Amino acid sequence: MENQDVDRTLSLLWRRVLGVPQGSRGPKQRFSVDEVIRAGIAVADEEGLPAFSMRKVADRLGLKLMSIYTYVPSRDELIGLMVDEVMGEPGLPPHEGDWRERLTAVARQMWDEFHRHPWLLQVEQSRPWIGPNGSDRYEWQLAAIEGAGFTDLEMDQTITLIGDFTAASARADVTARRTAEQSGISDAEWWAVNAPVLERLMPLDAYPISGRVGTTAGEEYNAVRDSERSFRFGLDRILDGLDQLLTSRPADG
């Protein structure tokens, strides 16, 4: 049973390749690992990661708490499996257009995903789990800029850059939304209540630039912050910077 030699995390992630190690002796499991993972995703989608608990996953399946542990060794492990599962959802559409358009599509896919499953941003990866869907996606992301003129190293750094930026940008957006939703207080309302206090605490002359910039941004956005627009701004700058890198050096085949 070479499965036993494999790190348990890996063997679960790659279960489609390795097969689920099912001893044939005892009773069959009522569910599959995939059903547990999907139940987990549903819980996390609805309640977020902090409220995600093994009990809720069990309840959703009609199992008792401890039975979950016969499918999955720990909460962290389950979350890791959920992450890779989710990475397989959008598929990997064929690349079209030039590298700028392709990278935009790569970023947009991640952006959308973070909004579909906001708990992804709350996952604390200890060691990055190398699962099939994650691996496929990384390959697909690299393919988006293959042949554009980057060195191998730069290709990795570029994808990292796009990914890091998108994650951070989505994080800001998602937490803002979550806050508004949970507290029932919109940004505008919060400011209406607290602005008088803040104006006293923060006299304009102590914060000349932020005062001016904040006012402008507020008027322009019609909100404190327009995350979608900040995202596009940042992405455009990054793409321009990458373009610079490519055009600044002699193009050879």
Added chain:
Amino acid sequence: MENQDVDRTLSLLWRRVLGVPQGSRGPKQRFSVDEVIRAGIAVADEEGLPAFSMRKVADRLGLKLMSIYTYVPSRDELIGLMVDEVMGEPGLPPHEGDWRERLTAVARQMWDEFHRHPWLLQVEQSRPWIGPNGSDRYEWQLAAIEGAGFTDLEMDQTITLIGDFTAASARADVTARRTAEQSGISDAEWWAVNAPVLERLMPLDAYPISGRVGTTAGEEYNAVRDSERSFRFGLDRILDGLDQLLTSRPADG
């Protein structure tokens, strides 16, 4: 006592301005809010946010658990205060050089801070706390690019971009370090153990580009990933992109 009207969060954050609301009737508090905050920072520095608990803060001060709640209304609130406290640590050195150098300094300050207090990356801000140190820093960050030619909106977006990217980049670095430390297994060791398995799971021909890029990166970095270098790469691209934005339009004013 107009303090009472103020959102409790704000009145604690701005306690130096508003004064700590100390009724004079009963016994004096054995410690100050600042001491509680510093104790909290010490705990978080040593053990990280997941292991950060009110009990440990209390133990460190020689108080019993529930006494902490006479200083600070909740765990979340305390963390918010810790964040603003930490933002005051590095001071705000005068800006020097052109806007590129200044922005680099801004990014570097955040990068260093995330490494000094890695738990900052684990904080889930619900509503961004507007505290004195955070406000001062934002003003200072904007001052770094004041007059460079950005519109007000772009100034805000630029600082957001730099901040988002730095946070994400630091996050990758910090979690990698933490994992290596906690598991006692270095990246190299992890790969040595798991590489044979992964090679079987991920045949090179299924992952042509990642295989090539991963090999190159591994050789070049002498590690799986060199975060410091990725950070500089990303930052340079972003700065180039911002430069592009400025030079692509007629300079006036």
Added chain:
DNA sequence: CTTAACTCCGTATGCCACACGGTATTTCGG
């Protein structure tokens, strides 16, 4: 038909945040 292997689950341990109420201490009003 025995027995190993397995699933499911009840219970227990040791964490956690926090509500509530009690007691001791301090100071104010008279």
Added chain:
DNA sequence: CCGAAATACCGTGTGGCATACGGAGTTAAG
């Protein structure tokens, strides 16, 4: 100088969590 009010500190309790452990029932291999 005294009583009342305000306050700090803390003991206890509630309800949550992950997960270790062991037991009862189920299945199929030998």
